[in-house]
Amino acid sequence: MVLSPVIGKLLHKRVVLASASPRRREILSQAGLRFEVVPSRFKEKLDKAAFPTPYAYAIETAKQKALEVASRMHQKDLRAPDVVIGADTIVTIGGLILEKPADKQDAYRMLSRLNGKEHSVFTGVAIIHCCSEDGQLDMDVCEFHEETMVKFSELSEDLLWEYIDSGEPMDKAGGYGIQALGGMLVECVRGDFLNVVGFPLNHFCKKLVELYCPPRREDVQRVKHESIPAVDTFEIASDAAQGDEGCGPSRAGVDGHSGQAPAGPQGPDTNGLVENPPPFPSDLLDLIDGFKASKALFTACKLKVFDVLKEEGPLKAVDVARKINASVCGTGRLLDVCVALGLLEKTDTGYGNTRLASRHLASEGACSLHGFVAYHDEHAWTVFTDLESAVRQGPQAAAGRPEEDPSQSRDRRLRFMRAMHGLTQLTARQVATAFDLSRFTSACDLGGCTGALARELAREYPRLKVTVFDLPEVIEHVSSFHPEGWQPERLHFVPGDFFKDDLPDAQLYVLSRILHDWADDRVHELLSRVSRSCKPGPFLRCSGEADLSIDCPAKAGLQLLPTAGLVLGNGDLSEPPHRRRETDTKGTQWSA
Numbered sequence: 001m002v003l004s005p006v007i008g009k010l011l012h013k014r015v016v017l018a019s020a021s022p023r024r025r026e027i028l029s030q031a032g033l034r035f036e037v038v039p040s041r042f043k044e045k046l047d048k049a050a051f052p053t054p055y056a057y058a059i060e061t062a063k064q065k066a067l068e069v070a071s072r073m074h075q076k077d078l079r080a081p082d083v084v085i086g087a088d089t090i091v092t093i094g095g096l097i098l099e100k101p102a103d104k105q106d107a108y109r110m111l112s113r114l115n116g117k118e119h120s121v122f123t124g125v126a127i128i129h130c131c132s133e134d135g136q137l138d139m140d141v142c143e144f145h146e147e148t149m150v151k152f153s154e155l156s157e158d159l160l161w162e163y164i165d166s167g168e169p170m171d172k173a174g175g176y177g178i179q180a181l182g183g184m185l186v187e188c189v190r191g192d193f194l195n196v197v198g199f200p201l202n203h204f205c206k207k208l209v210e211l212y213c214p215p216r217r218e219d220v221q222r223v224k225h226e227s228i229p230a231v232d233t234f235e236i237a238s239d240a241a242q243g244d245e246g247c248g249p250s251r252a253g254v255d256g257h258s259g260q261a262p263a264g265p266q267g268p269d270t271n272g273l274v275e276n277p278p279p280f281p282s283d284l285l286d287l288i289d290g291f292k293a294s295k296a297l298f299t300a301c302k303l304k305v306f307d308v309l310k311e312e313g314p315l316k317a318v319d320v321a322r323k324i325n326a327s328v329c330g331t332g333r334l335l336d337v338c339v340a341l342g343l344l345e346k347t348d349t350g351y352g353n354t355r356l357a358s359r360h361l362a363s364e365g366a367c368s369l370h371g372f373v374a375y376h377d378e379h380a381w382t383v384f385t386d387l388e389s390a391v392r393q394g395p396q397a398a399a400g401r402p403e404e405d406p407s408q409s410r411d412r413r414l415r416f417m418r419a420m421h422g423l424t425q426l427t428a429r430q431v432a433t434a435f436d437l438s439r440f441t442s443a444c445d446l447g448g449c450t451g452a453l454a455r456e457l458a459r460e461y462p463r464l465k466v467t468v469f470d471l472p473e474v475i476e477h478v479s480s481f482h483p484e485g486w487q488p489e490r491l492h493f494v495p496g497d498f499f500k501d502d503l504p505d506a507q508l509y510v511l512s513r514i515l516h517d518w519a520d521d522r523v524h525e526l527l528s529r530v531s532r533s534c535k536p537g538p539f540l541r542c543s544g545e546a547d548l549s550i551d552c553p554a555k556a557g558l559q560l561l562p563t564a565g566l567v568l569g570n571g572d573l574s575e576p577p578h579r580r581r582e583t584d585t586k587g588t589q590w591s592a
């Protein structure tokens with residue numbers, strides 16, 4: 001989840017976290033921010049005595065950390081990121097600043113000082129907006145700090161040493177980690193907990209509001225005076241503007257916005273009041289740009305970037321380029337886009353897959369969606385390019401109708417099978433367990449492709465025999481999707497065309513991702529055939545043929561849940577209450 005419009009404002013920017021702290025990284029990624037991690041090489045050795053307050057020291061250190069990364073990246077790539085975030089956490093007690101302990105004795109000194117007392121934890125944060133033009137780097141710094149009070153219990157020497165021996169204190173400010181074992185030392189906390197852990201997320205989000213979401217016109221209360229210039233006073237979601245360091249109102253924000261509402265295109269209005277521009281349409285811009293993200297993902301998949309990195313990552317762009325046989329510059333850019341999309345991670349050692357990418361975007365593996373991605377790239381992309389003619393001429397005339405696709409050619413068919421197999425492997429268990437089908441003994445998966453759903457049904461219901469019914473040219477390739485010698489129990493494949501051939505007998509028919517692809521008259525025809533073939537189930541409620549009108553609820557259900565399977569049976573499908581279930585006039589139950 002992304003807390004739009006706050007964190008979402010940074011989604012299309014190249015954001016870098018200039019920190020080696022795993023805690024900061026976790027806090028920010030859990031908030032939905034997409035960023036690269038480039039740890040700062042700035043040596044934390046500023047003269048503490050030179051600062052008027054402890055937090056001024058933390059802010060300056062945070063700033064120096066971020067500036068070092070921004071200028072290093074600019075020198076290296078001649079392309080600085082858009083935003084660099086630096087942070088520094090310190091503990092203060094009795095006028096002393098405590099940072100990370102140098103060794104166990106140092107940790108002991110720190111923890112003994114904190115024992116039984118209340119102390120302050122400050123995190124200074126710097127958000128740097130970079131802009132490189134003609135080889136010059138311009139940086140605009142926004143900085144703030146947050147304070148949290150933490151009180152330690154009275155702790156015994158033994159406990160302190162036990163804690164120190166756990167090793168936890170060594171990379172933590174003040175020598176403890178409140179989020180882990182160190183939490184046992186703490187009696188109470190006043191203020192932002194995450195600030196103690198290393199990053200004041202709440203204050204950070206308020207800062208983003210201030211920077212990226214200028215107040216709307218209706219939030220601005222105008223004050224007019226005869227003799228002095230008009231003044232805009234406003235309250236925005238953030239109350240953080242008060243008393244903060246850095247972010248002056250005239251400071252330029254990103255997207256050409258200033259932190260304060262700038263004059264509108266018309267300039268001052270006739271009353272001398274400054275016109276606010278309309279809200280920045282960032283969600284709309286995201287929609288306009290969305291196709292680029294899909295295409296970048298498709299391209300990285302096609303070039304096997306995720307396979308290469310799964311096997312050999314982390315790798316530098318130049319090595320990935322060699323392995324995928326592409327240009328270094330193009331590969332570097334594609335990799336950076338994948339980082340921004342949350343598919344890759346970038347560290348000092350190079351690019352690596354995120355867990356998501358290794359699981360779903362590499363071509364091998366039980367959860368791979370590689371085939372599904374390829375199908376979208378090669379087929380759906382083209383079909384959607386033709387959306388305008390589909391709208392003009394009606395969907396029946398559009399390209400990509402099931403009659404033409406995917407069985408036109410062997411390659412296309414295999415591609416389609418790979419796509420469906422990947423997706424079904426991922427969803428089969430949920431579909432199979434969405435209803436309690438344990439009372440049934442026979443089922444037929446119409447258009448069941450490689451049998452991925454049928455296999456799960458047979459596995460889940462030990463009394464159920466499942467028949468997969470699909471075109472002969474599909475059945476012919478099924479074995480290539482399963483391990484050699486695969487002979488599942490209670491599962492068999494029958495070749496045939498569900499519009500022409502007799503349907504296998506069953507108490508239950510499964511139509512998964514079928515109906516949505518056909519015109520109403522064809523759906524009517526197919527459901528009528530199913531209704532005629534359907535054997536009485538164990539809890540027979542109806543006799544005779546269902547009245548399969550075009551607006552049968554089953555079809556409506558599928559339109560609502562296009563990826564779900566449709567199960568038709570003349571018996572009692574006792575599904576969980578939240579599932580859709582409707583009964584037609586003759587008692588046949590339609591559940592999607």
Ligand SMILES: O=c1[nH]cc([C@@H]2O[C@H](COP(=O)(O)OP(=O)(O)OP(=O)(O)O)[C@@H](O)[C@H]2O)c(=O)[nH]1
Binds near residue numbers: 018024196
């Ligand atoms: O309760 C906790 N208190 C503090 C921490 C962690 O302590 C460090 C603070 O060190 P610093 O701000 O200098 O950051 P570094 O880890 O050195 O990384 P940089 O590369 O950003 O300098 C920080 O990691 C906190 O998360 C804690 O975990 N719990």
